[in-house]
Amino acid sequence: MSRPLSPTPPMGWNSWNTFSWNVNEELILSTAEYMVSEGLLDAGYEYVVIDDCWSEKQRENGRLVPDRKKFPNGIRPIADRLHSLGLKLGIYSCAGTHTCGGFPGSFEHEFTDADTFAEWGVDYLKYDYCYKPDSADGENLYRRMGMALRCCGRDIVLSACCWGKDEVHKWIRHTGAQLFRSTGDIRDNWDSIKTIALSQLDKTYFSAPYCHNDLDMLVVGMHGKSDNSWIADVVGGCSDTEYKTHFALWALMSSPLMVGCDIRNMKPSTKNILLNKDIISIDQDIECRGPYVIRQWNNPQKVFALVKPLYDGSYAIGMFNFGDRTNEMSLQLYDMGLPVSSGRGLSLYDCYSHKDTGVFSERIVQNIPSRDCMVFKARAVRL
Numbered sequence: 001m002s003r004p005l006s007p008t009p010p011m012g013w014n015s016w017n018t019f020s021w022n023v024n025e026e027l028i029l030s031t032a033e034y035m036v037s038e039g040l041l042d043a044g045y046e047y048v049v050i051d052d053c054w055s056e057k058q059r060e061n062g063r064l065v066p067d068r069k070k071f072p073n074g075i076r077p078i079a080d081r082l083h084s085l086g087l088k089l090g091i092y093s094c095a096g097t098h099t100c101g102g103f104p105g106s107f108e109h110e111f112t113d114a115d116t117f118a119e120w121g122v123d124y125l126k127y128d129y130c131y132k133p134d135s136a137d138g139e140n141l142y143r144r145m146g147m148a149l150r151c152c153g154r155d156i157v158l159s160a161c162c163w164g165k166d167e168v169h170k171w172i173r174h175t176g177a178q179l180f181r182s183t184g185d186i187r188d189n190w191d192s193i194k195t196i197a198l199s200q201l202d203k204t205y206f207s208a209p210y211c212h213n214d215l216d217m218l219v220v221g222m223h224g225k226s227d228n229s230w231i232a233d234v235v236g237g238c239s240d241t242e243y244k245t246h247f248a249l250w251a252l253m254s255s256p257l258m259v260g261c262d263i264r265n266m267k268p269s270t271k272n273i274l275l276n277k278d279i280i281s282i283d284q285d286i287e288c289r290g291p292y293v294i295r296q297w298n299n300p301q302k303v304f305a306l307v308k309p310l311y312d313g314s315y316a317i318g319m320f321n322f323g324d325r326t327n328e329m330s331l332q333l334y335d336m337g338l339p340v341s342s343g344r345g346l347s348l349y350d351c352y353s354h355k356d357t358g359v360f361s362e363r364i365v366q367n368i369p370s371r372d373c374m375v376f377k378a379r380a381v382r383l
């Protein structure tokens with residue numbers, strides 16, 4: 001047992017964004033090998049999550065059964081292999097009668113299913129919200145699975161996935177869940193990234209150690225490649241700049257980081273984004289504080305900074321330009337609580353060049369290209 005679980009946002013890979021219904025043993029095991037060989041495990045990505053569509057369509061003797069074609073050897077050997085690589089296994093079920101893909105859900109089977117997952121060596125359960133009977137109370141259903149996992153004899157993270165419905169941020173912590181999806185499903189396009197991030201700017205303070213606001217799986221590096229055309233979207237994915245900004249937003253907002261691309265075929269630029277240790281360290285800061293927002297006075301909707309206090313006394317500063325042309329951000333240090341009269345300025349470290357960039361007093365002025373961002377770690381110093 002390794003409780004307490006998930007002091008910081010969980011990191012890993014999830015099958016849904018790229019493979020959706022096409023999950024199978026070979027995919028999961030080969031992905032796991034690449035998690036290790038590509039350096040993802042070393043960077044902190046430890047969960048390999050099999051999303052929806054892994055089971056037979058019917059229970060047998062009241063139990064969930066892995067699809068015999070996709071998982072001919074069952075789930076246990078996969079868990080064993082992952083554990084031998086230093087990884088952890090995640091699986092998926094649903095609080096309703098069926099999963100979103102139409103497979104059996106855990107409604108009224110919560111305790112049996114939690115025991116089954118424990119027997120299989122599962123470490124993480126993504127728990128969805130489709131086909132919830134109208135008469136059932138959602139909060140109670142998450143309490144139930146929270147309870148079932150807490151008495152199944154194994155440490156299993158509960159990843160609640162009710163898409164921000166029913167004011168989930170107000171009650172999810174009480175259910176024992178370690179993370180909660182706060183928005184609808186992400187798609188591989190800039191609009192989706194932007195909409196999700198903006199919708200949660202005023203809700204990151206509900207996120208804290210042991211229970212994290214999940215902005216959904218990453219689309220970084222998908223570039224429009226998915227078996228699921230709804231996720232891939234007609235525009236064919238995002239640019240590397242947009243993926244870079246997406247990753248920075250998720251990190252500044254302390255979201256779980258679940259990779260959604262095919263990591264067996266990553267471009268160097270994708271690896272660069274996903275393996276940026278400085279950005280990851282902002283996401284994984286042990287205090288898990290949500291950021292506050294400082295908007296550019298003359299362009300407040302498109303240009304803004306997120307400021308997140310870090311455990312070591314420094315601050316992460318992300319400057320974002322959601323506009324369609326280069327825009328200036330002029331961050332007044334006064335707005336961060338650093339008036340000129342303090343005799344102090346900010347010493348900056350650039351999280352992309354990985355270099356110190358000098359000491360700034362009064363303000364930090366930067367030109368930020370369209371849909372790009374800058375991320376710094378900043379420390380107050382005497383001038």
Ligand code: GLA
Nearest residue numbers: 016051052100101128161185
């Ligand atoms: C919902 C979830 C997704 C994914 C699918 C699977 O839409 O929000 O993340 O798990 O179900 O069917």
